[in-house]
Amino acid sequence: MSILSVFNQVEISHYIYLSTVLFSIGLFGVLFRRNAIILLMCIELMLNAVNLLFTAFSSYMGDADGQIFVFFIMVVAAAEAAVGLAILVLVYRNTRKTDVSFLDQLKG
Amino acid sequence: MIALFVTFFSAAVLLFLGLNKRESSYSLFAALALFVSAGLSWACSANLVSFHGLESWVPANMMQFGKEQHLFAALLAFIVGFILLMFRKNEVIGNDQLGLMMFSLCGAYMMVSYQHLVMLFLGIEVLSIPLFVLAGANKSNLASNEASLKYFLMGAFSTGIFLLGTAFIYGGTGSLELEMMGIKPSFMHAMQGMPLPVLINAGIVLMSVGLLFKVAAAPFHFWAPDVYEGSPNRTTLYMATVVKIAAFVAFYRFLSTFGGIADAWKGWMSVLGAITILWGNLAALNQASVKRTLAFSSIAHAGYLVMFLLMADGTNTWILWFYGLAYAMASLLVFSIANQVSFQGERGFAAFDGLSKKSPVAAIALAVGVLSMAGIPVSAGFNAKFYLFSFAWQHMPWLVGVGLLGSAISVGYYFKFFKHAFMNQPSNDNPVVDRGWLMLLGGLILLLGALPWAVLNVIY
Numbered sequence: 001m002s003i004l005s006v007f008n009q010v011e012i013s014h015y016i017y018l019s020t021v022l023f024s025i026g027l028f029g030v031l032f033r034r035n036a037i038i039l040l041m042c043i044e045l046m047l048n049a050v051n052l053l054f055t056a057f058s059s060y061m062g063d064a065d066g067q068i069f070v071f072f073i074m075v076v077a078a079a080e081a082a083v084g085l086a087i088l089v090l091v092y093r094n095t096r097k098t099d100v101s102f103l104d105q106l107k108g
Numbered sequence: 109m110i111a112l113f114v115t116f117f118s119a120a121v122l123l124f125l126g127l128n129k130r131e132s133s134y135s136l137f138a139a140l141a142l143f144v145s146a147g148l149s150w151a152c153s154a155n156l157v158s159f160h161g162l163e164s165w166v167p168a169n170m171m172q173f174g175k176e177q178h179l180f181a182a183l184l185a186f187i188v189g190f191i192l193l194m195f196r197k198n199e200v201i202g203n204d205q206l207g208l209m210m211f212s213l214c215g216a217y218m219m220v221s222y223q224h225l226v227m228l229f230l231g232i233e234v235l236s237i238p239l240f241v242l243a244g245a246n247k248s249n250l251a252s253n254e255a256s257l258k259y260f261l262m263g264a265f266s267t268g269i270f271l272l273g274t275a276f277i278y279g280g281t282g283s284l285e286l287e288m289m290g291i292k293p294s295f296m297h298a299m300q301g302m303p304l305p306v307l308i309n310a311g312i313v314l315m316s317v318g319l320l321f322k323v324a325a326a327p328f329h330f331w332a333p334d335v336y337e338g339s340p341n342r343t344t345l346y347m348a349t350v351v352k353i354a355a356f357v358a359f360y361r362f363l364s365t366f367g368g369i370a371d372a373w374k375g376w377m378s379v380l381g382a383i384t385i386l387w388g389n390l391a392a393l394n395q396a397s398v399k400r401t402l403a404f405s406s407i408a409h410a411g412y413l414v415m416f417l418l419m420a421d422g423t424n425t426w427i428l429w430f431y432g433l434a435y436a437m438a439s440l441l442v443f444s445i446a447n448q449v450s451f452q453g454e455r456g457f458a459a460f461d462g463l464s465k466k467s468p469v470a471a472i473a474l475a476v477g478v479l480s481m482a483g484i485p486v487s488a489g490f491n492a493k494f495y496l497f498s499f500a501w502q503h504m505p506w507l508v509g510v511g512l513l514g515s516a517i518s519v520g521y522y523f524k525f526f527k528h529a530f531m532n533q534p535s536n537d538n539p540v541v542d543r544g545w546l547m548l549l550g551g552l553i554l555l556l557g558a559l560p561w562a563v564l565n566v567i568y
Contacts, residue, residue, distance in 0.1 A: 016279070016307075025270055030265050039261060046268035053275040065284050066275075069226055073271060076233045080267075083240050084260050090244060091253045100261075102254065 015056035036088050036098045040081060047077045089090035110152060111145040111161045111171045111181040112217045117456075119210035126203045134190055135196035135357070138206045142189030142213075146182040148441040150567065153178035169285050170224050176425050177221040178262045179568065180357055183429060184216050190549070192335075195342045197541050205245055209346060213239035216354035225274050225284040228358055232270070232322065235354060236263045241349065243339040253340025262321060270318025276311030286365050293309050310363040312366060312373055319362070322355040325410045326384040333391075336403035337455075341447040344399060348406040349439050353432040354415050360428065364420040378507050384411030385514035392521045397455040398446050401521055402439070405481060408514055410436055412493065414474055415500045415507055427495050434488035434556060435478060441477030441549050442525075448540050457524050462534025471529050473546040480553045482522040483515050483567055489558035 022045060024093050027044030051070045058066025088098060118141030122134060126545055151157045153175045163173065171180070188209065215234030222228040240263060244256025273282070281289045317328065324332035336344045363373075388408030395401040416428055448470075450459035462472035480489035493515065497508045540546075 006118040009494065010280075019275075020272075022266070026268065031295065037258065040147075040264075043261075043264045043268060046265075050268065050271040050275050053272070057275065061282055063228075063282065066278055068282065069229075069274075069278075072226055072230060074237065076230070076237075076267075079237055080233070080260075080264055083237055087240060087244055087253070087256050087260055090247060091257055094248065094250055094253055100257070101224070 012056060012060050015053060019049040019056070021024040022052070034099050034101055036091070037066060037098050039100065040084055040088075044081070047073055109166065109171070109177075109221075110159045111149040112214055113162060113166075114141060114145040114148060115210050115217070116214050118145075119207045119214070119309075122203050122210065123207045129317055131200075131202065132196070132207055134203045135192045135201075138210060139189045139192040139196075140211070142185045142192065146185035149178045149182035149185065152339070153182065165567040168223070169287070170227050171218065171221045171286075172223050173221050174428075179429055180220040180353070180425075180432075181217050183433055184220070184350050184354065186211060187353075187440070188213050188346065190440055190545075191345055191349075194440060194542060194545055195345075195447065198447055200342075201245070201342075205242060206382075208238035208242055209342075211345075212242070213350065216350055219354040219358040220473065222358065222361070223286050225277070225286075228362070229267075229271065229274065231354075231358070232267065232487055235351060236267075237349070239263075239343065240347070241412075242336060242343045245340050245343065246345060249499070251338040252340065253338075255335045258331055259335045259339075262335075266318045266321030266328070269314055269321070273311045273316075273318060276307045276314060280305050280307035280311055287494075289365055289491030304319060315362065316359075316373065317372075319355055319359045321382070323352055323359065323410045323413070324407050325380060325392045325414055327380070328406070329387070329407045330419060332407055333400050333403040336406070337397060337399045341399075343444060344403075345439060345443045346558070347441075348402070348508065349432075349436040352406065352410060355427075355435070356417070356428060356432075357425075358412075359417055360420050361424065363417055378418055378504055381411050381414030382507055382510040384408070384414060385510055386411075386517075388548060389514045389517040389521075394518065395521070396457075398450065398453065398459065401524070402442065405518065405521070406439070408518060410479075411514065412496060412511055415504075415511060416496055418507070419499055419503055424499060426564070427492075428501060429568070430488075430560070430564065431492040431496055432494040437549055437553050437556075438477045438480035438487075438489055439544060441473055441553070442481065444542070445477075445540065445546065447473045448542075457528045458532075458535060460525060460528035461532040463529040463540075466534055467543065469543045470540040470546055473550040474525060474529055476550040476553050478522045478525045480557070482518055486554065486557045488553045488560070489562045 025051060026042045026045035029045065030039055035037060051073055054066040054070050060062065069101065092098055122138055125134060152159065192206065212235050215231045218227055218231030218234060222231055240256055240260040243259045244252050246252035278284055283289050287456045321328045336347065337500065385408055388404050388411055392401050392404035392408065395404060449463065464473065476487060480487035483493040497511055501508050
């Protein structure tokens, strides 16, 4: 039995549950953590949970669109992380911290 | 399509122009390129010219430029061209920032013309990523840094939610193409009254949440006032107009695919619209800072446009086009005058003190812009709101009532502009430049207010 057929014996619903749980972990991380670098990691976790789901659907439906979407998500996530880290470096230069608690300068 | 090519290549050329040192001419070059894009798109929409050879490069199931898409592309290019033109004298910016703004505009074109969810996703990202940088363009200013980081975190977070929704819809319908999604079996049985699969419903809700973040509608608007206030004025204006219009067009096209079959979302969406209108207008009432007031006012305008989404059936996009044009022209006027008078860091309304004595033309232009935002008759904003409300009346009258209440509240904070510009004594002598452009914009707003159909028949 090849490895691929083992994967296909897992029901699609399990993939949906797994990636929803992974996504939720990332989501709660973004909502409750204070360190900007950890926020970036949590956002990556959210995007990768989506990648997993796309790949699973794509494989089950025999449709290549989902897998190609995953490549686009990876490219965009890399671009986003590059810009995000650059912004973080900028913030660090001015405040000497990476904690998002500095985000309260602007108040009405 | 032609707008995309012209804008993209002139942005690329602009980046290479950095070798040359004559910086003040970059804005003019960029604005010229954008007006050419707008003109060519409009000519395509009116079938005066066609670029079929060029358009056949992109598969029709990815992006399609019909009449409406061309008109929206023309509108967006026109707005950005004006932004670059009106702000060019106050602070000279490098070609890198101009280039980023034009690349970001390419993302907006993709959002108005997508046929495939990959293109929608790429459009949103191409629009957003340059904006994260532009929001933080004042590198040493802490407020600008904060705006940039906040916008980045919110943008990336909402992208994650949006993508999960896309994945669910892909799983539920088996396709990512707008046209295919509508004819899949799961939809056919939904048409016959059976409930829509959970996956598709969850997907619609998650994608809507992602897009509501982008348009800054309540309860996903909390980032907007901070980001709008901290960003440089030019970027704020870009976010309040171009991003909002592009996101609404994308949202509209997405919802009109699901239009007839998923009525479930209409209920909660109309409640969100009502909350957005009331929250935006009420919160704007007691803001001390001009930019924050305008930020909340733009949230309220997003609320009015949610009303438009509820009528999504693919036939009445001209209302959104007209509303976008009216709102963008009024914002351009008010923001560019605010930018000039609050030149030395005054954030409050005191910056407008005695504007009518310093420069009557600017004061009258400001009055026209503010009246148009508030929706007072004989201004473009009144007609835009009138068309929107009279169409929405047939679908959900109570929401129109909320909209009218919101407009009445909004007069309260728009009046502050008048009080400071016409009744107070001047406190500084910052000059107001570019009176010609201000007069042109004010005149256009009045023209669209007095003779909307004459103009719409020529353009649309």
